[in-house]
Amino acid sequence: GNTALQLEINETLDAKVMFEGNTAIVTGRLHQKGIYNAKAFDYFVRVTDTWIYHQGTWKLLAGHASLISKP
Numbered sequence: 265g266n267t268a269l270q271l272e273i274n275e276t277l278d279a280k281v282m283f284e285g286n287t288a289i290v291t292g293r294l295h296q297k298g299i300y301n302a303k304a305f306d307y308f309v310r311v312t313d314t315w316i317y318h319q320g321t322w323k324l325l326a327g328h329a330s331l332i333s334k335p
Contacts, residue, residue: 268300268301269298269299269300270298270299270300271296271297271298272297272298272299273295273296273297273298273306274294274295274296274298275294275295275296276292276293276294276311277292277293277294277295278292278293279291279292280292286316286317286318287314287315287316287317287325288314288315288316288317288322289312289313289314289315290311290312290313290314290315291310291311291312291313292310292311293308293309293310293311293332294307294308294309294311294329295307295308296309306334307331308331308332308333308334308335309329309330309331309332310329310330310332311327311328311329312327312328312329313326313327313328314326314327
């Protein structure tokens with residue numbers, strides 16, 4: 265069926281991971297291109313995600329993304 269979001273590109277670039285105990289901070293750029301509600305988009309965003317290792321699995325604790333200029 266027809267979905268509201270169709271991704272052509274969903275790629276993380278320049279990812280860096282820093283660990284401190286059971287916490288990991290992931291930074292990088294995300295390139296997403298596709299169609300959302302019949303409108304085309306092509307975005308680059310700076311991302312920062314905080315992950316925590318708890319009971320044998322990594323869980324996303326918090327995430328942030330800010331729109332940046334296309335390279």
